[in-house]
Amino acid sequence: MNHETPLSPLPLQHLTDARPRVMSAAQLRTHGVSTADAGAHCLPGGPWRQLLPGVWLLHPGPPTSEERLHGALLYAGRPPVRQAKAVPAQPGAGEPHASYADAMVTGLAALALHRFTSAPPLLSLDRVDILVPRTRRLRSVGFARLVRSAAMPTTQQIAGFPVAPVPRALADAVAQLVDAGAVRRLLTEAVRGGHCEPVAVVRELRNARLLSLPHVVDAVDSLLAEGRAIAEDRLYRMVAEHGLPAPLWNVDLRLPGGPRLGSVDAYWPDQAVAVELDTRAPRQGLRHDDDALWSAYARKREHLERLGITVVHLTGQKLRDALDQQATVVRTALMASHDRDPAAYVVVLPR
Template identity: 30%
Template structure:
């Protein structure tokens, strides 16, 4: 609005056009000179103008612009401003003051926080463990970050909302790579079975690669596959072939659809125990196991 006033337009005229719906005022002091619904790009520019010089886009929009897709729909925008700047949050805009201005990159003409910072700024505002799992695992699976880098960024930044994120980072560091594998980890913790390796790589003694199951009990040679095409986007034939190769190598393979981990947890646990007893009754396959 100040720019329009500097150009000679009266404040009363601006206010009248906003009241009449001829122009839009998405945020205090920011005018969009049109009556139709603003585009996402217009709202982002308006948010940055409202936040002031040096404001940086972060959160889900910044994550999305850097290529990650496994995150919930978050309509509000999130911007970072310097610690001494006072801008209030609004229903569609989160304004966060920070003593650690982020490193930035430009995406689609907008300056955004680098991926590690944007991912954690998003995760800290989530309360659903599965959504946090999916987001962090996506960054690691795409080799866009590592658990250590994310943990270092989390330690250095705002600690509000960090407790659950820190727990999930521990899971990711242990090899969990999707929400469904997180469900599996939770069930395994209740099963009483020996420690399981998550996403290890199995090799024959000569060095030839065999498979990388979702979970593996090296003490008895038992693999656990979640069979999720959503989180492991490979052809169904490849999944069946991997399972057949492991069975041929002497590995006992338990497999479940992710849906059953949520709807039939007790039955899945009993099936895992049954597979474990079967594996324990047979010779352990001679394989080299490399943890994730």
């Protein structure tokens, strides 16, 4: 049988209950259906519809949101080199679909799959964004909009779909949005909902060269403030829930009659232990911004440690993913103070 073998009644009957009810030309051929035969089924009054070039909907009604996702992925995905067997009706939630290779859902559709309440419902989206390698020779068509990437991120499987991680999906969504409120809501939910840390979002926005847009800059300011507040709440919770002695919160340290040493988020004066939260994120999109910010942190830490003050450096992600471990780190630093030489006297002032 070649790819133009006339259609027999059997394949159509066999595909009636296929799930998902969307197939590519390559998949249909494994069921004995040629491209010409598939087109014949899409004539007026026929049982199928052509959803996208090379992709058919195996019923005459409008596609569901899931069928649109499958269709866009089948259109954009790299065809398998060889497919001797029929494609399984429904790919497993943890198994990548063979025909979706080098393609994943991104943008607002991906955020909807990540269950963002601030993202529109899937069925209301005019376009489904699909991330593909830059070398793919395809064009956006119909509801499938291709987003090209020089480096593909690690995909996540959600409900059987390959989906871009939240930071990358956010950047691809923001690139299509001009509503400052919508951008701010998406970025805030990413952090408030525990999907990712601010620094990961800012890094993707920077890579996409979006940090120069005024409405994105405003949203990033809100994002960083939100991330800072969440990290501080986690730090307060760590101290309370793990029975650590109460520190002085948010203080400035100075030498008596001398210069300002810097601000810390928590300070135990009896043990000369300080905790500093790292919530920095470069905003200008330049590598030297990272270096300058880190250098400032390093200089302050070295100065304090020369005075005998132990500085514990924590990040929002560490507090989110390993709160117990970070509490142990702080407790160890407090207990070790008895074995150290006394620290220099410093003045502690409210920040």
